[in-house]
Amino acid sequence: MKCVRLPLMSVADLLCVVRPAGLVKADALLDAIAERTNIRLSSLPHRGQLVLDDNLACPRLGSKVVSGELMEYLLDGDYYSYDMEKGYTRHGINGPGDHGIIVKLGQPSIINHIRMLLWDRDLRSYSYYIEVSMEQKDWIRVIDYSQYSCRSWQYLYFENRVVQYIRIVGTHNTVNKVFHLVSFEAICKLKIPKMVNDVICxxxxxxxxxxxxxxxxxxxxxxxxxxxGDTKRYDWDSGYTCHQLGSGAILIQLGQPYIISSLRLLLWDCDDRSYSYYIESSINVWEWEMVVDNTRENCKSWQVIRFPPRPVVFIRIVGTHNTANEVFHCVHFECPSMEDVGTPASPKQKRLKENVEQEGQVQPTETATEAEEIPTEIDNSMQ
Incomplete structure (x- = not known):
C-alpha cells in the first residue's frame, strides 16, 4: 500500500471508499486527509506520463484549447499562414482576472519546456505570464514575463511539473489591447539550460x-x-548597419529576456578609422542601464564587452565619434560573446594592414550615408 498515493484521492473517497475497505491503517488515512487539506493541490505527488522531446499539446494526443477566442488555430500545427485576420488564438487584455488562453493536455503529463509563437507580422511586443494546474483550481506560475517585452518565438523552460492545464495570460501589447498567440507546444526535455528565476542564461x-x-x-x-552572422562580406556600400552621429542609434531587440554578461560587435574596418561609442541595455525600452562607455576611446574592428550578468531585452548602441566622417557603422553584433577577448583581427583588417604598407594607395570614396532607412511603421489596425 506504500505505492498508493492516498493524498491524490478526494476526502470523500478516503472516508467512504478507502476506510470501509480496511486496507489502510487509520493513522495513514488521517495523514492523507491532513496532507490533502493543508497542502496546495499543485504540491501533491501527482502522476503524469513522461514522453521526451515530443509535443504533447497536439490534437492527436487529445489536447485542446478550452478558453480563448478563435480556439481552432492554436494547436493546428500551422505557424506559417497567419495574418491580421486569421491563424491565431486571442484574448482581450483587460487586467487582473483575465482568464487568458487555456490549453488542456490529453492527460496529466510531465513538462519542462514551452515553445510558442507570438503574432509577429510587425514589430509589436507582448508581455505575458504562464500558469499550470492539474484541476484548474490551484494555479502555479512557471513563467512571468509581465515586465518584459517579448516578440515572435518564445523558448521557455522551468522545473519538471506534472500538469494538465496550461494558462497563457497576456498583460500588454504595444499596439492594442489584444493578446495573439499563433502556435503552442508543451514538451519535456531531458536537459534544460541554466536559469536565473525563469530567465535563460x-x-x-x-x-x-x-x-x-x-x-x-x-x-x-x-x-x-x-x-x-556574416562577418566577411561587407564593403564600402553594404554589409553594415549605421546611424548619423548625434542623431538616433542602433537598437536591437532580443526575442525574449535573457541573462547576459557579455556581447561582441564588429566595427566597420575597411580602412584605418576608429570609433567611439557607448552601449546601454533595457528590459522594457523605457529604463536604460549603461553596459559600457567607450566615448573617450578610439575603438577599431572587433569589440568584446563583459559586464555583470543582468536581464536584457533591448541593446542600444550609440556612436559618438568617427575619425573619418559623421556616421557610425557596425557590421556584426552578438550576445553573449562567442569569442574570448583576444579575438583575432577580421579578414578586412588583415588586408588593410597589408595595403597600408603600400605607398600611394587610393581608398574608395565613403558611401555609408547612402544606405536605405529601415521601415519602422506599425499597422495599428489589427484587432
Missing part, C-alpha cells in the same frame, strides 16, 4: 534571426544585416 548567441531578434532602429540596405 544562454551559452549561445541569442541575437540571431532564429531566436527572434530584430534590429528595430538603424540604417542598412537590409534590415537584419547586423544579425545575419
Amino acid at each position: 544562454p551559452n549561445y548567441n541569442v541575437a540571431t534571426l532564429d531566436k527572434s531578434a530584430v534590429v528595430i532602429e538603424g540604417v542598412s540596405r537590409s534590415r537584419n544585416t547586423l544579425l545575419n
